Amino acid sequence: MSTHTESLAGKRYLDDHNPLWSEWRLIAATARTHLLRTFANPIMIMRAPLMPVLMLVTMRVVYSASGQRQIDGQDVVGYLAVGMLATLAWTAAVWGGGSALQSEIYAGTFGAVIVAPGRTTSVIVGNGIGGIIWGIPGLVVCLAIAVPLGAHVDIQHPVAAICALLALYMSTLAIGLGFGGLFILSRQANAMANFFQAPIYLLAGFYVPRSVLPGWLHAISDVIPMSYALDALRDTTLSGASFMAVWRPLLATIGTAALFMAAGVWSLRRMDNALRRRGSLDLL
Amino acid sequence: MREQVIEVRDLRRTFVKRKGWLRSGESVEAVRGISFSVPRGTVFGMLGPNGAGKTTTIKMLSTMLLPTSGTATVAGFDVARDELAVRRRLGVLFGGDKGLYNQLSGRENLRYFGRLYGMADAAIRERSARLLDLVHLTDRAEERVESYSRGMKQRLHIAKTLLHDPAVVILDEPTIGLDPASAIDVRRLIADLVPTHTVLLTTHDMHEADVLCDDIAIVDQGQIVASGHPADLKHSAEVDRQVAITLASQSPADRTKLVAHAEQLPGVTRVHYESGTDDLLTLRCADTAATLDRSLALLREIEVSVRSVEIREPSLEDAFLAATGREFEESDDTTPEQS
């Protein structure tokens, strides 16, 4: 870098010592901003604990009407509670993370975010983490309701269960990242986020076991990271499975999640270039 | 010679207008070969009507848009290839009602944008306090932005733009939509930015460009039609300066005598006299101040009553007219939809 550009660097206030640490701080700041913005909405505060409970109760009642006492060998409420957990993770990742840039567009801050040196990926991940944190009260309430409703929890290997839970969150973040660029490139972030929700719930086995899906749908179900994460989480929390029993679905989660992450990073780069070339960064 | 902080060479940007499902739209060249340089520590203005290509140029310089051709560097870095380096050195104000998080307070907004620019906690706190004080928002800093007036939002935008103390500041229509008092405030802030910062601003306000800018480029239909120091641009318009004096009505004989005397005044190139309820004596000259003194002295001497006096200097509007052959009026604000 030449002398004259160094003198123009304005280095006094930019923290260059550790770029990774800087990105992590951006992620944390974005998560915080996400929480503050969400918390400013009283309806969102009401929704946070209520929605998971309402959905759990709804699906429980439907299964009762069907006469089923078990789903794939596991008790109905426990099965649904894990599915509810996945719903919260999905909501955080896709609506928090994947739609993060759409949310910036609605706020009119998208241009300001893009022209800042902070990475867009960090903004998406930060919003996803903010969404996950926002979902914690709902998660706690849901689990608190599930046990009295009859969920049969059987955790014999807590570390395995924690790994499965982390895998679930990681898989949803990967999907959020994977869809982030695609959403923006298509200029239909909101529409796509809305659209993917119900099919993912169906195909990944959130409330209905994958075993009842027609064979040809398994090909799609098998590339969704959450399909495996859910299997692992249910086995470790409802059937007392150990780490050795779930390493395959965990590995499959990591593998498929990595694909989505790679797609996400690629599409975000392409998004940036494509939009700058098209000139539609602020016309979305 | 001063160091050039922004250098733009033959910059061009073409958009393709979308037309329904087939997308077979026409090409629109919004920027047609713009070249200019901005010396360090100065304010450079891009002046032109809506749709002239100012904002498109700004977007290219701020790395939001890739040029179709041509080159541009900011602080020595190419805007197309080294966008990260450019972004670190640049503060950009797009302004308006959007661009801030309405649900957050002013201070919270600054805190987040500080993080986007990789600033440390202490630096954010220090700069936020200083800038909020500078833009007179300290008392309202903890309130949500949704409760701010337009002027307050614009001032917060300025604070946000300067937060990381960028060497180069780009301001796109910084006073648009503001009431006169707020606009004056903002102009004062901008004037104080130099020479520690280098400023590029766009405006369609002639007065603003005149008072703020060291150099101006007049942009019309995607091209720079004239550029230079404001005074030089006005001079180059070759519009005479005029002194116009409204007098009490004179008899035909007195009129003739008055015109003859006025034509003898040093520096007066032309005299025009209009009769009416009040008469109007117009003197074209190079030096309005001297001509005004002499003409008033003459009128006192021959005991003619003066109703009012008006001095007309060439304006940037004259410069625009001279450069483009038409009045400075709002053109179609067509930001084309791109495919």
Added chain:
Amino acid sequence: MSARAYPVSAQLRLMVAAASAVGRTKIQTSGLFFYILVWMTVPVFNLFMVALIYRGNNSLQDYAIVGGAGMALLFGMQFNAGEILDNERQRGTLGNLFLAPVPRYAWLAGFQLFAFAEAVSAAAITVAGGAIAFGVHLAINPLAFVLTLLLFVACMWGFSMIIGSIGVAVRDANQLSNLVFTPVALLAGTMLPVALMPLWLRIPARGLPFGYGIQALVGASTRNASVAALWRDLLPLAGFAVLLPVVGIIAFDRVERLARRRGVLDLV
């Protein structure tokens, strides 16, 4: 010009114009493809989920398919009420609508007209999707079906006015609709008959119009039930069809006055 002086023909024209403007805006914003993808197919996937849970039970699957169509109606009309008003606010045109010297129910009715058209389309697609995937046994009594549908839509109109007015007041109609939709869909019996619900759900379900509407729709479309046979559901439904629109209009009026007093009509 007072509302009474505004000719009916002009109000009808305004209603159609409003419906057209809202519809075109909504479709063009996301494009026709994505519009269909989102607004027409979401109820279909919900139906698939429920129908798969009921696999092996044809009667419940038939119920789920018709109930799914009912859910599509609920979804379309309830979400549109708030969403349209929210979008107007976001665009900054909500104030203009309120300030226009026309009866506001003319343009509101236009919004609802579009919502109804969308909801019916989604319901038809849902039934078609369910029939293709699972097969469905239909035995439709036309008179009972049409009467039930009209009463149900009137209830939905009133309910969506209530939701919409609250949405205007809290400035987030979309999230409010999200919150309300799940319990309403459950209590409406869109996924299972009210009779199969536990008692603690059956009581509130009987306090809302939608359960009656869905039961009657299922009866009229799968059992060829006549109006007389469905009187136990149609009578309360008719009562709600009168009550809810009145409450909706009052609520909207009150909220508008409150919003104007507090100065929040245009606040995004």
